[in-house]
Amino acid sequence: MVVLFAAASGRALPQSAGADLRGIWMAESNADANLERAHVIVDPPDGKIPYRPEAAVQQKRNFANREAADPEKKCFQPGVPRAAYLRSPFQIFQNDRAVYIVYQDAHSYRIVYLNGSPHNDGLGYAMGDSRGHWEGDTLVADVTSFSDTTWLDAAGNYHSDELHVVERYTRMNTNTLIYEAMIEDPKVFTRPWKIQMPLWLQKGIQILEDECEEGENGRRHHVSLYKEAR
């Protein structure tokens, strides 16, 4: 169990690790464009986000203003769970202390501590505060202490600072990571809901630097300087 995929990534992991999740991963779906349309919502069964009525109004407003209002387009850190299903790769590293997830988008990263330490509460992180444990070969990350500065997708689906996410990462085989996230936020949703999707191992690439410039309108935007990089 411990060394299942170690051959692919070079070194056996410490005994405390549940599975080897190391590698560069990316969603190859349209989840980031619109979670509901991408058919990744597995609960509730109708595949709809269970908004409170007033929150549904806010979501429509977000959608109408999405070009200017999407925090990811303004180069904010992408937030959780959105960072996992952007069309942008991330790389997982592991040691005894934690699982480290480094996202290309806005060079954001998360450290999922595995030592049973308590959450840092109330700090309002864009990427949340992550504490993890292994359930067999599945990494389970409990994420709290969010700010309200991120969205869930580019269609204006959003959350408040009461967001709580429980993620599950399961490597099915060398090339496939199943990503699951339970999302709850009593200010915005009537009940917890869940997304699930495969992420795919990306070969022959490296995480590149994603930086932003401030445009003449005073808004920041991503710059793609590195299309030619190889």
Next chain:
Amino acid sequence: MRFLLLLVSVAAFGQSAKFEPPRQADGHPDLQGVWRNASIVAAFNVEGQKAYYNEPGGLSVIVDPPDGKLPYLGDALQKANDNHVHRERDPTGHCHTHGVPRSLVPPFPIEIVEDSNHVVLLSETEHSVRIVPLDGRPHLKNYHAWAGDSRGRWEGDTLVVDVIDFNGRTWLDQSGNFVDENEHVVERFTMTGPDTIVYEARVEDPTVYSRPWTLRVSLRRQTRGTELIEYDCIEGERDEIHFPGAASQKH
């Protein structure tokens, strides 16, 4: 016989004087942990400075040339002086990620993560990240980044990182010292004690400096349990321009 014993014991003493680092399963030193540069002044001015309002003093961290001064070419010195007058232009004040060696010397902690194929340097400040492949792959082509492109290898117990592909806009400190796109850095990380890494960066940049120069600082291991905290700059517009009161705090 007694003479021989003496020789043996001298040799043994010589051995024990060299620090034996903790090691990874593959035999390379284990540099992992949370560290912080011990020379806080380096973030403010790598050439050293007197302490003054809101800024610490300290000696130059440039160990070569021996006078501790950056060997600027004439035009470049003028630009450094101009930068110093306009310190509000410091790219990190505008949320841009750090260059090299600046990413190793901020007064913020960094975390080193390591396996056989990579060393990862996570900075708290600007949530800058450098992923250093150790597998011998060549540098990227047509790439120009704030943090450059890093390639690492082990030379004995020293991690050596070669960095090129810079975008030409990075500063070395808050004082306006700078490099351009021709910068080439060779970094050396050597553990000299359980809680100390000596970090050395040899910087070559023929369009800015008349000769290569070397910066050296100690990285100190932080108290067990220290965690990097999320750094927000763009979010909530906490940068130089937008942060309430920031402009009035300058100079």
